[in-house]
Amino acid sequence: MDKSARIAVVERAKLFAGLPDDTVAAAADGAQVRVIDKGEAVFRQGDDATHHFIVAWGRLRLDQTTPDGKNIVLRFMGPGDLVGSVAVWRNVPYPATPLAVDETRLLVWSEARMMELMQAHPPLAMKAMNMMGGRIEELQERLQQVATQQVERRIAATILKIANQSGRKVETGVEIPFALSRQDLAEMTGTTLHTVSRTLSGWIDEGILEGRRSSHLVICRPHRLVEIAEQA
């Protein structure tokens, strides 16, 4: 990946968007590139947090394993998303494992390099705080959902969120363009594989979705799904 390609990635990244050209250029200069094969991890939960990453292409699933062996999916991440930084800044081990769900290309900065960047370009700190604030809000919303809403609503809301941030238009509706298993959905919504499967089956029967026995879902009637997500 040459310099202009790196610049293009950096300026579309949420952490750098809207910052002056020289900031973007400096950031692009300091970055390394790393490729992660499908199924591989960028780093592992518990590792020392030494590097910041930004997704250039591809997609990651951020997994957290609990002490008793259960697994939850914190989020999916795509181009422009920042990975690992919270742990680096706090000086704690990475709290989760980002797995490549497709082949993924990342830009990488060492802790020191990013520190220099932030000192040389103060607005970066503001941007970073903005992003962390967004994560906090998102987590609060999910907590509220899991704590108060029933499973059907949570699954609907989750599918809609993923579709909003990664969906592509196809003939029959909006497609989720990567492998999203029932297990993944279960681990995002705090339920079981079985319940997800049953629920989706119902929706497929009603023509809201397509994608029986296929992990590429297509949402045919998004409006109906919104109704389910919001129904009292």
Next chain:
Amino acid sequence: MDKSARIAVVERAKLFAGLPDDTVAAAADGAQVRVIDKGEAVFRQGDDATHHFIVAWGRLRLDQTTPDGKNIVLRFMGPGDLVGSVAVWRNVPYPATPLAVDETRLLVWSEARMMELMQAHPPLAMKAMNMMGGRIEELQERLQQVATQQVERRIAATILKIANQSGRKVETGVEIPFALSRQDLAEMTGTTLHTVSRTLSGWIDEGILEGRRSSHLVICRPHRLVEIAEQA
């Protein structure tokens, strides 16, 4: 509250702890004081975020109301805790309402004043990011709990966390020194008042807790509670 009292509060606050004296003094100088009566709100969910607050004395309960009228308790906050800042920095309305559960005294900074402070004292930004990172981790942990663990474990873990951050030693064990209703616990753990009451009743019968029909709980056998929180 005179200047030296304000300084004492500021240097114990998580946002300023360990920073140079001149930073602390500058912060204390820029602060106003505000008193909130028991039961009153510091601000309301949805208000424009214009000020940063730090709790000096007292205790707040951070509530979030969902669109469909349900309520969840995000956290309790005591002396040293930062309130409202995430929303101010992100330039979004306050996402929750902090209610005084006891009479509470706060230090207040306007958005502009805090901005000046952060520009004059760059390490502040780092501290702020640290704190936000802590919130993210805490939320991820709670999400994981609500999503994967059963009610009994969640209640035990919640009581233990509150006891750790606010418990006081008394003759029979560790007391939670403020009014914590069954309803509050229900809204923190994502369950109902009834289930919390039943669960606590059981524990009181077993001698793990004291506090029947009283909102000041005393934990008599913390170790047993830890076992419950961690049991497979």
Next chain:
DNA sequence: GCCGCGATTTGCGGTAACGCAAACCGCCGG
């Protein structure tokens, strides 16, 4: 001291969702 209000306790169904188990299907490699 008595009364009434709000929080808590407790009983009793009801049910959403789990968990096991088995059948099913599409894909990939041989």
Next chain:
DNA sequence: CCGGCGGTTTGCGTTACCGCAAATCGCGGC
């Protein structure tokens, strides 16, 4: 073309938890 593997679907019994409703109690006001 076939067989096996991994993800999915589906049936069925179980259960943890909810939701209503009534009884109980402590506390503050009169």
